[in-house]
Amino acid sequence: MPALSRIPLEAVEEAGGGCLRLVCAPASIVAPIPGQFYMVRGPWEADPLLPRPFSIARFRTVKDEQVQLEFLLRIVGRGTRLLGTAHAGIELDVLGPLGNGFEQPPGDSAWMVAGGIGIAPFPALTDAIATSKRTLSLLVGARTEAEIPGFVDFETNLTGGVEIATDDGSAGFAGTVVDLLASRLQRATEARPSQIYVCGPHPMLEAAAAVCAGAGIPCSVSLEAPMGCGMGTCRGCVIQTFQDTNFTVCTEGPVTDANVIWSSKPAP
Amino acid sequence: MPALSRIPLEAVEEAGGGCLRLVCAPASIVAPIPGQFYMVRGPWEADPLLPRPFSIARFRTVKDEQVQLEFLLRIVGRGTRLLGTAHAGIELDVLGPLGNGFEQPPGDSAWMVAGGIGIAPFPALTDAIATSKRTLSLLVGARTEAEIPGFVDFETNLTGGVEIATDDGSAGFAGTVVDLLASRLQRATEARPSQIYVCGPHPMLEAAAAVCAGAGIPCSVSLEAPMGCGMGTCRGCVIQTFQDTNFTVCTEGPVTDANVIWSSKPAP
Amino acid sequence: MTDLSVQIGDLSLRNPILTASGTFGYASEYETMVDFSKIGGVITKGISPEPRLGNPQPRIWETESGLINAIGLDNVGVKDFELSKLDYLREINCAVVVNFFAESTEGYATLAHTLGAMVGVDALEANISCPNVKSGGREFGVDPAAAADVTRASREATNCPLIVKLSPDVSNIGEIASAVADAGADAITVANSIPAMAIDIDSRRPRLSFGRGGLTGPAVRPIVTRLVYESAQATNIPIIASGGASSWRDVVEFMLAGASAVQAGTVNFVNPRASVEMAEGLETYCRQNGINSLEQLVGAVNMP
């Protein structure tokens, strides 16, 4: 049940890789499911106009059943710039939790694949999966080392380890994180995950989905699309699936099985 | 010579009566003349769009010939609300000094008459006149006691004292500050000032001007008008004088002799 | 308590706040946010004779205090509307207005007949002004004769209260307003989104897949206020304002300009509870200002 809440900002912190952590004050709200998102707006006038969608990066329940939300964000435009320069104490309008989140993996191990700020939902997902004692790995890619987002202290739960890919080879694997995914799936030594979770820009999701389909491993993607309402009404986020049907990212997604969107036939 | 400068905000403080003090960081700019004003805009997007005019409330020259500006403001709408919630460190776009300021009084004593936030230019004027050892009084009016703006530590230079008027009689003289002015001018004990400076809403200025004209004392008013540019180009601030000519408040004012605007014939 | 009710032809509204077509889905989406019994009514997404997928991505682009959209009238179509959306709408405690459009005058008439006969539909809003489709829509809205034809044909096809939604990009909206009134509309909505465009300077392609789109939101309100005023000067049928209303203050402003009711559109995206807050704010305003009937507000601006 999404709700609209006005929540003070408790802290704004650098989170590495040019990303920021926005920590909200604890509030009497329902806890989200990892992979769900919120529409967030600061106390400014009518420009920028619309709230901006952000995945829940982490949350915790504190005393009196209060829930504390945390977002991880990259400054890319006007709205994120204003949020990034916001200071503790200002109040945010927070609408959510919205959309569908991730499900637990069917088997013992799972991989998370992040393109840049696509890492955002994975701390919360890690928290949720870690409680079930599964092996969890993170593959994270960026253009260059300086742009690798921070890990917000969840490395300890990444029992399967972290691997990094950079387009320019400045750190870790040289290539895209999808190339890294493909190469890791081919390593004989590696146990195959029961589920792959992917979050990042649309073309990266599509490429990752094709790799997973080729390997026959379930792939769950968190989609991005321009959003007006987050509630299914504006129809701004609607994409067309390979079957020429409409898929409403904000309500049917953002998390969905990749083969709902793309044909699961591996690329020829 | 007006200039456009980007100046960090050093402090935002409560100044009493619901007013705020905005203190800019010292900057390499020319010093203003008391009564001049600046067009000020914060680092927000396109709404609110235009900078807002504020009188220079106080300024000082600090080391290396740097000038430190200070504004006093009352929150009345969208722009002042945003300025009021701004925090130290943000950068303001400051255009000025603009328009014409006050001149020194012709004789030994002068009175300043402020309607509410119309007090804003008087700390700077007091600083300037105090150096010349004249007797200076302040008459300040507000609707009610709680709305009397703070005096920003310039009382010590008000050798002629401070008198307060409140519409509801909650403090000082019961009535408008123009009523107070008129009654004080009639008090036999009082030395007549060589000059009266008035700042406040337009109807108050007109009323004060009539009182001064009746008493035969030179009256200098600081006019207010909606402003777009502050530079004489938009023609938004233009008012019509009693002679049916245009008066451009931002360039010919804001400070002017009252009888340029209103007929100096006392009301019949 | 102030009586905020509004009568538009045979349509009774509890108060003058309606949610604008395309910004409130089919109402069920806002069930957890909006107490429908607090607003006058909801207007559905535009319904067409057949279901439509709408335009490809991107469909929306934000501009300074505005939003450009070219959704392309993505909707379930009249059949699925009746099957899957109407049951919910029948149950909600406010008026239900169905927005509709077709590609020909006959298409409008047929759809008006079908929708007007459905139990649970309290009024129809004919969209003759959508900028975001290749055929149908806007060409009817900028020509007084064509607008009158569509209105007349729809009017003859149904007894359901009929609202006609006008185009804003005309030099003389009064002319169209009175043509539509004469042709039998019970009310007019002033106005649809304003044709607009934004270009990505890197790709050199429009920001929206369709090329152009319609501008809405606070940016356009001053234009729409003027259009409402001009329409009110030209016709006596009720005017429903649509364009940039964001608060109860804007509602009062539109009513002073001549509107009998006001739509909350883009503001639903900014604050999904906006329509209720507008209705509540209007009530408080009327109570505090001794306004017993909205007639004291409608068109009460004192022009120089």
Add this chain to the structure above:
Amino acid sequence: MTDLSVQIGDLSLRNPILTASGTFGYASEYETMVDFSKIGGVITKGISPEPRLGNPQPRIWETESGLINAIGLDNVGVKDFELSKLDYLREINCAVVVNFFAESTEGYATLAHTLGAMVGVDALEANISCPNVKSGGREFGVDPAAAADVTRASREATNCPLIVKLSPDVSNIGEIASAVADAGADAITVANSIPAMAIDIDSRRPRLSFGRGGLTGPAVRPIVTRLVYESAQATNIPIIASGGASSWRDVVEFMLAGASAVQAGTVNFVNPRASVEMAEGLETYCRQNGINSLEQLVGAVNMP
């Protein structure tokens, strides 16, 4: 260095940035702010046959990302313009365009003749679209035949390059653009401010003494971008965009839509150095993107 020069009839501009009429006074006001040698030209406040005081207060009102003005063409009149303003304008190192208007077709012709003959005047911009005066102005701008008449009469009265400034509130700007082009205009400005209105709900009076006003600023840019595109489709004469440009990005956007030059208007109030910053930004953009001539930009949008 990239060649940013623009040719508009016989008018040569160093670069496509002009300051918009009514937002830059008579140029001297910005002497300390703007290095005139960095911009293409300045356009003066609209000049009328007689001096005008303009409208009473209030004359401006800010709206979300926009400004409504009803200055009422407060100007010094043609005689005083020549006596007191022209000397300064003659000396500045950029093109000088004089904006003008009158109340009749003959009035336009007479004024075009007088102004066009003044040494130091590089081009004329006929304002046939001012929303803020009771007679003269807008009625010429919304009717293709009237617009053509004014253009023809002005054209015949002077050899000075002639720009005609169109109204935005028309359903088919292309029609007016081509009528004006056929009647001899060297270029068109698209567009003037958009008729708009705001009401003070407390006093129930319009925010502006004149009642209505013209909306400008970033709020209107998406609408004007679309108008520029439509005009460019309809005519081959150069188009000068005017409406909401605030940065060099907006300049590029307008050029992609079809503009050969762009006016900086309301943005001068937000940042008096904006016109120079726009010109500098455009130059950097062209250099970084290997654009040698602005022809590579004008109208280069890829529409779907």
